[in-house]
Amino acid sequence: MRTYFLRGRLACALIATLVGLLLCQPLAAQLIPEADDEPVAAERNVPVEAGNAGEVEIPEEEAPGLDSGDNAWMLTSSALVLFMTAPGLAMFYSGLVRKKNVLGVMMQCLFLMGLMTIVWSLWGYTLCFGGSNPYVGDLEFLFMNNVQPAWDAELGEPVTPMHGTIPEYTFMIFQGMFFIITPALICGAFAERMKFSAMAVFSVLWGTLVYCPLCHWVWDGGILAYGEADALAGGALDFAGGTVVHISSGISALVCAIFVGKRLGFGHDDMRPHSLTYTTLGAAMLWVGWFGFNAGSAGAANGLASNAFAVTHFSAAAGAVAWAMMEWILRGKPSVLGCASGAVAGLVCITPAAGFVLPMPALVMGASAGIVCYYACAVMKQSMGYDDSLDAFGVHGVGGTLGAVLTGVFASRHVCGDLTGGEPIGLYEGGGVSLVIGQIVAVLVTIAFSVVATVILLKLIDVVIGLRVTQESEIRGLDISEHGEEGYIFS
Amino acid sequence: MKKVEAVIRHFKLDDVKNALSEQGVFGMTVIEVSGYGRQKGHTETYRGTEYAVDFVPKKKIEIVCSDGNLQKVIDTILRTAQTGQIGDGKIFVTNLEDSIRIRTGETGEDAI
Numbered sequence: 001m002r003t004y005f006l007r008g009r010l011a012c013a014l015i016a017t018l019v020g021l022l023l024c025q026p027l028a029a030q031l032i033p034e035a036d037d038e039p040v041a042a043e044r045n046v047p048v049e050a051g052n053a054g055e056v057e058i059p060e061e062e063a064p065g066l067d068s069g070d071n072a073w074m075l076t077s078s079a080l081v082l083f084m085t086a087p088g089l090a091m092f093y094s095g096l097v098r099k100k101n102v103l104g105v106m107m108q109c110l111f112l113m114g115l116m117t118i119v120w121s122l123w124g125y126t127l128c129f130g131g132s133n134p135y136v137g138d139l140e141f142l143f144m145n146n147v148q149p150a151w152d153a154e155l156g157e158p159v160t161p162m163h164g165t166i167p168e169y170t171f172m173i174f175q176g177m178f179f180i181i182t183p184a185l186i187c188g189a190f191a192e193r194m195k196f197s198a199m200a201v202f203s204v205l206w207g208t209l210v211y212c213p214l215c216h217w218v219w220d221g222g223i224l225a226y227g228e229a230d231a232l233a234g235g236a237l238d239f240a241g242g243t244v245v246h247i248s249s250g251i252s253a254l255v256c257a258i259f260v261g262k263r264l265g266f267g268h269d270d271m272r273p274h275s276l277t278y279t280t281l282g283a284a285m286l287w288v289g290w291f292g293f294n295a296g297s298a299g300a301a302n303g304l305a306s307n308a309f310a311v312t313h314f315s316a317a318a319g320a321v322a323w324a325m326m327e328w329i330l331r332g333k334p335s336v337l338g339c340a341s342g343a344v345a346g347l348v349c350i351t352p353a354a355g356f357v358l359p360m361p362a363l364v365m366g367a368s369a370g371i372v373c374y375y376a377c378a379v380m381k382q383s384m385g386y387d388d389s390l391d392a393f394g395v396h397g398v399g400g401t402l403g404a405v406l407t408g409v410f411a412s413r414h415v416c417g418d419l420t421g422g423e424p425i426g427l428y429e430g431g432g433v434s435l436v437i438g439q440i441v442a443v444l445v446t447i448a449f450s451v452v453a454t455v456i457l458l459k460l461i462d463v464v465i466g467l468r469v470t471q472e473s474e475i476r477g478l479d480i481s482e483h484g485e486e487g488y489i490f491s
Numbered sequence: 492m493k494k495v496e497a498v499i500r501h502f503k504l505d506d507v508k509n510a511l512s513e514q515g516v517f518g519m520t521v522i523e524v525s526g527y528g529r530q531k532g533h534t535e536t537y538r539g540t541e542y543a544v545d546f547v548p549k550k551k552i553e554i555v556c557s558d559g560n561l562q563k564v565i566d567t568i569l570r571t572a573q574t575g576q577i578g579d580g581k582i583f584v585t586n587l588e589d590s591i592r593i594r595t596g597e598t599g600e601d602a603i
Contacts, residue, residue: 337537
């Protein structure tokens, strides 16, 4: 009874907070200087062609206005990235768990689509992309101010703020899809044993305190952004989220797996994936959605997007073949799960590099990811003994780190010439080691920040509400114990 | 009367059925089963983690025949279900006390 009473109070408090935030919106708008007074269309004319959005800013003399082609592609990309979380990731992950937990995993993906979107709309976007402070975003876009249309008294009509050639809305929603999928990736590490409530609280806090700063540092001119004055070691290139999405989530996933502990019966019970059919279909959906993830990160429907699209596909293909070949050679049979995992590893690895490398290096990167991630999942995990249930660390952490470092090796002026004024940039084409060092520094900063922040968050949540379900609940399965439903009823 | 139970490989079922029909033996019950003998199951590998699967799926056929037809049935199954590889299955023969055709009430060999 007490639990239900507390839950009721908690729900009321949440609703009251949301209503309060909505009511506060006009007040917050007044607190932000120049929020409503200026025609915002001219304020953020930053073309995003030269790298990832917000990474390299080249001032334009004239406002370029809305480009319907760019906008159409970016809206399509946004939908593609959302498609990656559910059904893509939901199916990929849910096939890998036992059938008593299939709904639990799907629910985590679906629920996070809702929960993280709300966080993004309220404070997530502004913490990522607000202001020009190199360490933290300001309140420029709090509650969607300066994103939503504002009335222009001079023109006598509402004006929609622009982000280069696309509305700020489009940029915001595209980036929001990344904010949704990143904590969902972590769910693979603690699958089959974490409380749903703990997962939800962790995701909100992790998104706010880990993702938002990292995103700001890398993509909004912060301390990890390439070429910025405040950048550490010259900053790093991260086209579509190798550092922000995959290393941060992969490393945090490893911390979660160790902190939450192994599943009951890990190592001796039968924990085979209950449906590799789901997993294969999910992997294929991720492959498709990743075109939006990477090619959309060009910010426009231009040549850079085409390059990102092509190298993304090449890397995934090489990853799928490489992992399957490893199994074929070392174990005698190429497994379907290996092929699917290799494709995802290839996609992860090319993510930071998609706007900087040519197609042939992309094949090398994908194949490297297939081999290295295979070792991480099949050999390293066994020898170290942690229970990363669905290999969130083995694929995203390891693949993301590899991709970030190889970006420094293979980045080419043929793709991103305007970054360096035509000078060689990557190690491979004679640009020296400076970029590789910048990439490694960014990787180390991301790892250190993710580990420290995740440990603190997990400890806090463990003390307050507890991280793990009871043994009885774990044995019954999270579908029934956490959601009161069954995934399969064949009667 | 005898009851012949034979555990065979899935893909041999059609061969066995057709051969028995040619021999004039009609009537068969087929059941999906799983188990292990000397084959001792198999291992499956998922991202490097190996799981031992003890029970191998097989088909079990049950045939009721007269004492005179028994050897013919056994020989036919032996001939058609054999691959020579481990895991071909087994044949079990038991005495049958009676059989009754429900439609007519006939009993014994008349009901087969």
